[in-house]
Amino acid sequence: MIIFFERKFPSANMVLIKDELSFLIDTGFGSDVKETEQLIKEAGVSPEELHLIVNTHYHSDHVGGNFHFQKNYGVRIAAHKWDAGLINSCDPEACSAEWLDQPVEPYRVDKKLSDNDEIHTGSRIFKILHTPGHTLGHISLYEPEGETLICGDLFHQNDIGWLNIFREGVSSIQRSLASLERLSGLKIGKAYSGHGPQIENPLAAIDAARKRFEKWLMAPEKVSWHACKRIFSFTLIIKNGLAKEEVSDYLLKCGWFQDFARFSFQQQPEEFIPILLDEMIRSGAASWHDNHFIANTPYQAPQKEWANKDIKPKDWKFVT
Numbered sequence: 001m002i003i004f005f006e007r008k009f010p011s012a013n014m015v016l017i018k019d020e021l022s023f024l025i026d027t028g029f030g031s032d033v034k035e036t037e038q039l040i041k042e043a044g045v046s047p048e049e050l051h052l053i054v055n056t057h058y059h060s061d062h063v064g065g066n067f068h069f070q071k072n073y074g075v076r077i078a079a080h081k082w083d084a085g086l087i088n089s090c091d092p093e094a095c096s097a098e099w100l101d102q103p104v105e106p107y108r109v110d111k112k113l114s115d116n117d118e119i120h121t122g123s124r125i126f127k128i129l130h131t132p133g134h135t136l137g138h139i140s141l142y143e144p145e146g147e148t149l150i151c152g153d154l155f156h157q158n159d160i161g162w163l164n165i166f167r168e169g170v171s172s173i174q175r176s177l178a179s180l181e182r183l184s185g186l187k188i189g190k191a192y193s194g195h196g197p198q199i200e201n202p203l204a205a206i207d208a209a210r211k212r213f214e215k216w217l218m219a220p221e222k223v224s225w226h227a228c229k230r231i232f233s234f235t236l237i238i239k240n241g242l243a244k245e246e247v248s249d250y251l252l253k254c255g256w257f258q259d260f261a262r263f264s265f266q267q268q269p270e271e272f273i274p275i276l277l278d279e280m281i282r283s284g285a286a287s288w289h290d291n292h293f294i295a296n297t298p299y300q301a302p303q304k305e306w307a308n309k310d311i312k313p314k315d316w317k318f319v320t
Contacts, residue, residue: 002148003043004192009237009299011036012061012194015150016043020122023052025141025150026194027065029238030105030309031302036065047073052111054119055079056152056194057138058087058095060102061234067105076110078119080130083137084109087313094313096135096167099255100231102238103309106316113139131183133176134161136168140183147189149202154179155209156193157200162230163223166259173213173223180210224264228276229285231256236286236295239307244291248273 003016011028014036022045028036037047053075055063069075079087086094087109097104115130124143131140134153141150153161154176163172184206191202199205216222235250236242242250251257252269261272277293280286286295301307 002143002146002190004198005039006197007032009195009295009297010061010234010302011064011300012059012153013192013196014039015192016040016045017121017124017126018043018045019124021051021120022049023054023119023121024050024069025054026056026062026152027053027069029061029302030064030067030103031306032300033065033068037068047075050075051121052119053077054113054139054141055083056140056150057135058083059135059153060095060097060100060104062152062194063095063104063107066107070107077107078111078113079109080128080137080139081112081114083135084112090313090316092312092314093167096164097312098314099167099259101235101254101256103306103311104313105311106313129182131179132168133172133179134163134168136175138179140179142186142188144187147187149183149186149188149191151183151191151193151199153194154183155205156196157198157205158208159196160209160212161194162227164227165223166256166263173216177210177213180206180213184210221264224260225279228256228260229280229283232276232280233285233295233297236293237297237299238302240301241289241292241294244288244293247277247293251276 001018003018005014007013011032012026015025017023047069053069066077070077092098095104113128117128119126126141126143129140129142131154132138138152140152165172188202191199251273258269261267261269284296286293
């Protein structure tokens with residue numbers, strides 16, 4: 001049985017494969033881990049029964065529950081081998097957590113996945129498809145008998161995953177297009193992505209995603225605007241908004257903001273602050289409420305202690 005959990009930000013969606021060897025695809029944001037555990041229990045699977053957790057990629061909204069399940073229940077974690085190398089060596093760039101300023105509690109990858117690997121659950125076989133673009137180690141999972149695709153953040157019902165040209169490479173658009181081309185050759189009846197609802201017409205969504213990436217090839221600044229708005233919105237969600245007097249100081253400390261300002265838009269970071277704020281408001285991504293800048297997308301604000309956490313891979317303490 002495939003059970004899809006559509007979740008509010010800051011958590012990504014999850015998919016539970018309930019079978020003889022049950023496994024969970026992605027674990028949400030760390031602040032939501034109690035809800036994550038409750039969701040799978042209500043679906044009839046206790047955490048200690050999980051055979052495996054599979055991460056589509058290593059961003060904090062997809063791997064945030066790994067620490068809890070690995071530490072408390074000994075659940076094994078699986079991810080693409082390129083993600084695994086960074087995670088298991090506590091590389092400061094792992095999860096892009098330092099650059100994005102997003103807390104991620106420590107975990108280890110126990111099972112390194114490669115393209116065309118298979119995960120057997122008892123009555124089903126899920127094929128691992130390496131689908132880089134959103135990240136270099138991004139994977140999708142495909143179950144041919146049920147014509148089911150779990151595509152992470154490669155594409156969504158009405159959107160595509162933002163691209164990190166500074167950490168994943170300037171050819172991320174081309175990689176995304178190649179990944180979409182591969183998926184378009186599959187028979188897909190049902191598809192589930194990392195954000196938003198179940199994808200009703202997967203092949204149409206793939207085609208729409210392809211056309212948008214192709215437009216980005218002709219207008220690279222769109223890649224950067226899309227990324228800036230997604231990253232900053234996620235920050236505002238994690239922190240439940242920023243006070244007016246906090247915004248400038250915060251942005252100037254962020255690696256992502258510095259890179260996009262200087263290299264994508266050829267602006268001094270101080271000068272780019274009002275430009276970004278104006279675009280956030282113009283696009284409807286955020287707005288001012290009582291002198292606080294608030295994300296407009298529906299979200300579930302993390303607890304205050306989580307908003308102030310500063311847990312990054314460079315600080316993880318375990319022997320590799």
